Amino acid sequence: MPTTLGTGHPLPETTTRTTATQLFPSSHLPLKEYVTLEEVLDAYYACRKHKRRTSSALKFELTYERGCYELWQELNNKTYEIGKSIAFCVTYPKLREVFAADFRDRIVHHLIINKFSDLLEAEMLDSTFACRKGKGTQYGVEYLQERMMEVGGDGWYARCDIQGFFMSINREILLREIERILRKNNVKDIDWWLWLIEKVVKNRPEQNCERHGDVSLWDKLPKNKSLFHSNGIGLPIGNLTSQVFANVYMSMFDRWMKERLGEEGMMCRYVDDFIILHSKKKSVIEAAMASKIWLRENLKLTVHPKKKCIQQICKGVRFTGVYARLNCLLPSHRLIEGTKRLIESSPNIPAEKVVGRMNSRFGLMVHYKSYNLRRRMWRELSSKNKGKYLFINNKKIKQRRVNYETIC
Numbered sequence: 001m002p003t004t005l006g007t008g009h010p011l012p013e014t015t016t017r018t019t020a021t022q023l024f025p026s027s028h029l030p031l032k033e034y035v036t037l038e039e040v041l042d043a044y045y046a047c048r049k050h051k052r053r054t055s056s057a058l059k060f061e062l063t064y065e066r067g068c069y070e071l072w073q074e075l076n077n078k079t080y081e082i083g084k085s086i087a088f089c090v091t092y093p094k095l096r097e098v099f100a101a102d103f104r105d106r107i108v109h110h111l112i113i114n115k116f117s118d119l120l121e122a123e124m125l126d127s128t129f130a131c132r133k134g135k136g137t138q139y140g141v142e143y144l145q146e147r148m149m150e151v152g153g154d155g156w157y158a159r160c161d162i163q164g165f166f167m168s169i170n171r172e173i174l175l176r177e178i179e180r181i182l183r184k185n186n187v188k189d190i191d192w193w194l195w196l197i198e199k200v201v202k203n204r205p206e207q208n209c210e211r212h213g214d215v216s217l218w219d220k221l222p223k224n225k226s227l228f229h230s231n232g233i234g235l236p237i238g239n240l241t242s243q244v245f246a247n248v249y250m251s252m253f254d255r256w257m258k259e260r261l262g263e264e265g266m267m268c269r270y271v272d273d274f275i276i277l278h279s280k281k282k283s284v285i286e287a288a289m290a291s292k293i294w295l296r297e298n299l300k301l302t303v304h305p306k307k308k309c310i311q312q313i314c315k316g317v318r319f320t321g322v323y324a325r326l327n328c329l330l331p332s333h334r335l336i337e338g339t340k341r342l343i344e345s346s347p348n349i350p351a352e353k354v355v356g357r358m359n360s361r362f363g364l365m366v367h368y369k370s371y372n373l374r375r376r377m378w379r380e381l382s383s384k385n386k387g388k389y390l391f392i393n394n395k396k397i398k399q400r401r402v403n404y405e406t407i408c
Contacts, residue, residue: 030076034192035111040072043111047103056103071104078195080108085205085236089217093334097218097226099205099236109240112197117244119185124247125254129320130271131243137270137320138367144268144317145324147277151266153314153326156281158288161307162295164224165272166246167234170300171201174235174249181248201245205236233300246271249299256294261287270320277313284310321364328369335364336373343381351388351399358389359396366395 044064051057060067074080083102090096101109121132129140148155162168175198182190206227211218223229227236235242250269257267257276265278265287276291278284288310295301309318316325323330339361346354358381365374371394378391389397 030073032076034076034189035072037069037072039111039114040068040075040107043107043114044068046110046114047107054103060103067104068107071107075108075111075196078192080196080199082199082203082205083208085209087206087209087211088213089221091217093338095217095221095225096237097221097228098238099209099227100238101205101236106240108196108200112193112200113240113244115193116182116187119181119187120244120248123181124251125258127258127267128247128250128254128269130269131247137322140268140270140320141322141324141329144275144319145326145329147266147268148313148317148324149326151277151279151313153312155277155279155313156284157278157311157313157317158276158284159307159309159317159319160274160276160288160291161304162272163302163304163307164222164234165301166237166242167225167227167230168301169235169246169249170233171235173299174245175201177248177252178245200241201235204232206230253291253295253299256298257287257291260290268319273319275317275319281310322368329367331365331368331370331373335361339377340380343377343384346381346384354385355389355397355399362396 048057048061052061071080082105085102085105086100088098088100090098124132127143129135129137129143148157175194178197178201179194182193187193204227218226218228227234235245250272254267254269257274261267261276261278261283264280265276265283267277268275274291276284276287278287288308292303295303311317314326316323316330318324318332321332321335323332339358342349342354342357342361346358349357362374374394378394378397381389381397382391387400389399391397
């Protein structure tokens with residue numbers, strides 16, 4: 001229900017669109033309502049969750065009722081235009097380019113996903129885990145381990161990776177697949193929704209953005225991992241729609257691979273990393289070669305020539321930063337080495353950040369076979385910081401609230 005500006009109180013039921021209030025001008029009221037104001041407000045509340053302290057969210061929240069009302073008008077009148085994005089590079093766990101859309105544009109992203117998440121989820125198989133409710137990395141490695149035990153230690157696997165995945169997604173192919181899904185489900189006002197989705201998918205944020213952070217990092221970034229060199233191909237990393245639509249894009253490959261492998265083989269996928277499992281080595285090699293051709297011809301994607309591995313299942317499988325073995329799960333070398341580097345630099349880092357970063361890593365390790373590893377890391381951290389931190393239940397640390405130097 002619409003609310004009055006500033007108070008948050010609902011408008012009276014007798015209030016009409018033309019007499020609502022001068023703060024909600026009726027001169028641009030839409031002739032047809034494709035999306036309700038309540039849906040826009042729901043998307044706003046979902047968008048600001050965990051982001052409420054960011055500068056863009058705070059700025060929008062000052063007049064969020066007017067902002068949501070104006071956005072509702074623009075959407076229904078089809079006058080909505082996408083604003084300026086912020087571009088920056090992150091270095092962990094690897095160098096990547098990220099685009100942060102304007103806050104009101106992120107509301108539109110949530111509006112689309114809120115509307116069609118169930119339809120899009122129905123197109124995905126249980127063997128894909130990225131950006132899905134109830135799944136994720138932990139669910140993925142446990143699912144993979146179960147499939148490994150089904151095939152047996154004498155079976156084989158192929159691990160493949162797609163080169164420059166997000167920057168290689170063909171937008172026309174993606175839009176055709178989304179349209180197929182919406183038409184199959186007889187979505188109401190489908191032409192309007194396709195207009196909005198096309199506007200989001202075809203938006204080129206690299207042409208309307210501000211670069212923040214260390215600009216020199218772009219010089220170190222390969223051209224196939226940047227939208228500034230993509231010529232209109234690819235989706236920006238950082239948008240909610242990019243994450244979900246990437247799953248929709250790859251779901252075509254998931255279904256094809258499932259049909260090709262049949263009941264004897266199976267595949268697990270997390271974003272652009274996929275594992276093919278089969279009892280026979282020849283079948284694994286043939287499936288890997290066929291997937292390379294199919295991805296190139298149907299999705300315009302390239303399998304990374306240097307990131308391929310074919311081995312027996314008994315030797316373990318590296319997937320989503322974890323080594324999955326038949327009898328246990330082990331943390332990856334990247335996680336271990338990153339934690340060791342943090343311990344080495346911990347004396348020069350504020351205590352609050354050390355606690356947060358260490359607990360984040362211990363929170364991952366606790367799911368795997370790592371008891372002795374965590375104890376060893378704790379001893380190293382303690383010796384580096386003169387007993388500044390406490391270790392609780394071998395799972396997390398916290399800062400001492402007394403003068404630790406006098407204790408030592």
